[in-house]
Amino acid sequence: MSAEPHVSDRAHVLIVDDEQGPRESLRMILSGRYAVSAAGNGNEALDVLRTTEVDLVTVDLNMPGMRGDELMRTIRSExxxxxxxxxxGCGSVETAIEGIRHGVFDYLTKPFDVVQVSASxxxxxxxxQDRARMVEFLGGIGRILGRNRDTEIVLEELDASPLAQERVREVLEGAALGPDTGRRGQGGPRTIEFLEVLAETIESRDLFMRGHARRVTFLADLIGARLCLSRDERERLQIAAFLHDIGKVGAPSDLLSGEVMLEPHRLEAIQPHPAIGERLLRPLDLDATIATVVRHHHERYDGTGYPDGxxxxxxxxxxxxxxxxxxxxxxxxERPYSRTQTHDEALxxxxxESGRQFDPNLVxxxxxLVMSGAADAVDQAGTLASVLPETALSIQRPGALDQNKRGAA
Structure with missing residues (x-):
């Protein structure tokens, strides 16, 4: 059994094969990018797993002592x-089926191809990484909102929507990662899908808010375009707009349902959601300005808003x-407690409220824009993934969205 020092910012791969030739070949292929350990049998592999954090194990099936299928069962259990x-080198339909049963990510045969192994x-x-981020995100919800609301409750809410359930499964379990494969540490289409699932989960608790995130994103981008924001700045604005209410994931359901107007003492239950949203977004691979915008979207121009005044x-x-x-x-x-206003009435x-609640220039x-008819297509607003390019979440350059200026055209 041998191992390279496990560097914390490199993924750790454990190679398990009783044949030295394939074992060392795999080590040479992978050691340039990853921390690599090697084991000649199942027992040695378990010793490594029980003492070192391992992200990925490659397993040979036909080994003396503990066979590969037994090792896989133990890994899945522990x-x-x-x-x-x-x-x-001894693959068959039966062993492939057994691998699927144990949640194997891929099934390769010897002699292996360098490109194939590296890509897999x-x-x-x-x-x-996707799974770890989801666990961290949902765990953060539990920590922020208290122990009485754990990740299982949030998952149950996701499961309540067949569409959300399908999309979560695609994000977490899909083996084909699509066009953002290879950009580890950066966001991409699958990150967008993951965030859309969470945003739509909140809306599923309020029949009167369905499509709210999409409409807000569409309308915000109209202003961004009129201000001549750069493409990168508009993309960040769209992401922040879509996620602005993500902190409501822990708000009481009756408050989200819109059945009653919020009384002052009950308003306290909803006011923390911008700050909660910021905290939930911080661990993700998003530009920091997005979380900052989410935090401040309920501030008022006169300084009487929240959370920071x-x-x-x-x-x-x-x-x-x-x-x-x-x-x-x-x-x-439509709201159950108030009449739907026309565009003219809302304007x-x-x-x-211009100069008090809202920026007068932006109003x-x-x-x-509304009077020109530019907002008339708002009900046809698409998903976030449909309007953003693949590189949208890999932007790291701060922009006007987080600057203390109007950004007027």
């Missing part, structure tokens, strides 16, 4: 988050934009 790739390992580690142009531009279009959408959508309310821009 280390369920560890990915497994079978690389064997990379995809498996991407899936491992930030005022004027100290409120990030993206948050000021989202605050306006979110209010407009809320006023023009009049925005103008009345004027939005007023002109």
């Amino acid at each position: 280390f369920p988050q560890t990915e497994i790739i079978v690389i064997t 390992v990379e995809r498996a580690l991407d899936r491992h 930030t005022a004027g142009e100290d409120i990030p531009l993206g948050a000021r934009i989202i605050g306006i279009v979110e209010a407009f959408d809320a006023m023009t959508c 009049a309310e925005l103008l009345r 004027q821009i939005f007023h002109e």
Whole structure:
């Protein structure tokens, strides 16, 4: 048994094969990118697994002593988050079926191809990372919202929607990662899908809010385009707009249902959601400005908003934009406790609150956009993944969304 020092920022791969030739060949192929350990049999492999954090195990099936299928069963029982790739010279339909039963990520035969092995390992580690991020995200919800609300409750809410269930399964279990394969540590289409699942879970608890995230994203981008924001800045604005209410995942269901107006003492239960949303987004591979915009989207221009009482142009531009279009959408959508307002009525309310709740310059821009008919297609707004390019979540450059300026055209 041998191992390279496990560097914390490199994925750890354990190679299990009783033949030295294939074992050393795999080590040479993988050691340039990953921390690699090797074991000549199942017992040695378990010693490594029980003493070192391992992300991926490659397993040969035909080994003396503990066979590969027995090792896989033990790994699945003791280390369920560890990915497994079978690389064997004695493959058959029966052994392939057995591998599927044990949740094997891939099944390769000897003699193996360098490119094939490298690609399979990379995809498996991407899936491992996706799962870890989901667990961390849901665990963060439990930590933030208290021990009485654990990740199982959130998962139950995801399961309540067949569409959400299908998409979560695609995000977490899909072996084909699509066009963002190989960009580890960066976001991509699958990250967008993951976030859409969470946002839509919140909306599923409020029949009157269905499509809210999509509409807010569409309207916010109208303003971003009018301000001549760069493509990268508009992409960040769209992501922040879609996720602005992600912190409501822990709000009481009756508050989200819109059945009653929020009384002052009950408003306290919903007010933390911008700060919660920021904290939930921080662990993800998103540009930091997105989480900052989510935190501040309920600030008021006069400084009486929440969570920080930030005022004027100290409120990030993206948050000021989202605050306006979110209010407009809320006023023009059906609510059980209030009459749906026309566009003209909602615009009049925005103008009345101009300079108090809302940035007056942005209100004027939005007023002109709505009056021109630019907002008429809002009900046809698509998913976030459908409007963003594949590279949208790999942006790391700070932009105007987080700067204390208006960004006027």
